Amino acid sequence: MTQDAFSRSLSGQRSFSAAELAVLSRILHVSLPWLITGNPMPGGPEADGLPDGRWQLDRVAQTVAFPAGAYREVELSTGSVPVVGPEMAPAEAAALVAERLGSPFGPPLIHDLPANIEDAYGIGVFVAAEGPAFDARAMATQEVTYIVVRGTGAWYHANWVLARELGELMYGRKSQIGQRGRTQNPWASEFANALLLPAGVLHTINWNKQTPAELADFLWEAGVSAKALALRLDALGIARGPAMVHADEGTLQLLAWHDPGCLSHGRAAAYRAPRIPFDLFSAHLKGMREGHVDGTSLAWMLDTPLSEL
Numbered sequence: 001m002t003q004d005a006f007s008r009s010l011s012g013q014r015s016f017s018a019a020e021l022a023v024l025s026r027i028l029h030v031s032l033p034w035l036i037t038g039n040p041m042p043g044g045p046e047a048d049g050l051p052d053g054r055w056q057l058d059r060v061a062q063t064v065a066f067p068a069g070a071y072r073e074v075e076l077s078t079g080s081v082p083v084v085g086p087e088m089a090p091a092e093a094a095a096l097v098a099e100r101l102g103s104p105f106g107p108p109l110i111h112d113l114p115a116n117i118e119d120a121y122g123i124g125v126f127v128a129a130e131g132p133a134f135d136a137r138a139m140a141t142q143e144v145t146y147i148v149v150r151g152t153g154a155w156y157h158a159n160w161v162l163a164r165e166l167g168e169l170m171y172g173r174k175s176q177i178g179q180r181g182r183t184q185n186p187w188a189s190e191f192a193n194a195l196l197l198p199a200g201v202l203h204t205i206n207w208n209k210q211t212p213a214e215l216a217d218f219l220w221e222a223g224v225s226a227k228a229l230a231l232r233l234d235a236l237g238i239a240r241g242p243a244m245v246h247a248d249e250g251t252l253q254l255l256a257w258h259d260p261g262c263l264s265h266g267r268a269a270a271y272r273a274p275r276i277p278f279d280l281f282s283a284h285l286k287g288m289r290e291g292h293v294d295g296t297s298l299a300w301m302l303d304t305p306l307s308e309l
Contacts, residue, residue: 216257
């Protein structure tokens with residue numbers, strides 16, 4: 001940092017960028033979530049009041065906390081997801097969400113699930129192209145609510161974990177920023193299944209007469225993996241049928257066998273590249289033009305060299 005930028009940050013005339021806070025957290029041996037929110041991370045060094053040189057930074061927590069710092073840097077807030085559980089059944093909650101997002105198995109729901117969730121609830125959906133191993137994590141503070149999905153070519157799996165994290169928010173069980181481990185929430189998993197694989201739709205299909213090509217078509221339109229479908233059928237007590245034997249070959253192989261062109265479809269690349277909400281992207285670009293932010297946070301989120309911005 002320049003001396004002027006550092007001085008203005010300390011005096012409150014300038015906010016530290018999320019990227020700067022990430023570096024500071026490593027130097028000071030404290031968690032990035034604490035620097036962003038002021039809330040000690042359970043088990044973190046700041047919870048005991050003193051830094052501990054032996055403490056290892058939680059890379060998942062740092063990655064998932066970064067968007068909160070990026071919002072804070074440009075003084076931007078988001079909407080929130082209404083809490084309906086656990087009083088409401090997952091299937092009932094999924095029906096409400098499907099109605100808000102669009103009809104099941106239609107382009108408004110599956111073809112760009114991150115954008116549809118953002119549009120429906122005003123929250124952020126991020127794809128972190130690089131970083132530690134995790135699938136997805138929902139986060140919420142008083143100012144922002146967002147979901148981070150780990151970048152992957154398996155868009156059908158990413159759809160499911162994104163839906164699961166939306167279920168976490170609807171259930172009211174928000175992962176604390178900085179808290180890495182959490183037990184599985186059956187309500188959120190059931191919500192994801194009901195949203196992407198509605199029981200009413202599955203019961204109308206004669207799985208015993210379904211061909212492998214028809215199975216591939218179904219998986220493509222549903223936007224889920226063969227494994228998720230198999231587990232859902234088992235849970236509903238529906239016989240898988242002979243075509244589901246091919247599900248053991250893997251979803252991607254099954255889809256490519258049926259239609260090689262699906263690999264170049266936009267939906268197949270939805271979670272491969274970094275993704276940030278458009279309003280946050282615009283706010284950071286505006287801040288760069290006006291000199292309020294230096295672009296380091298935007299470059300990090302887009303996994304792009306600052307010079308290219």
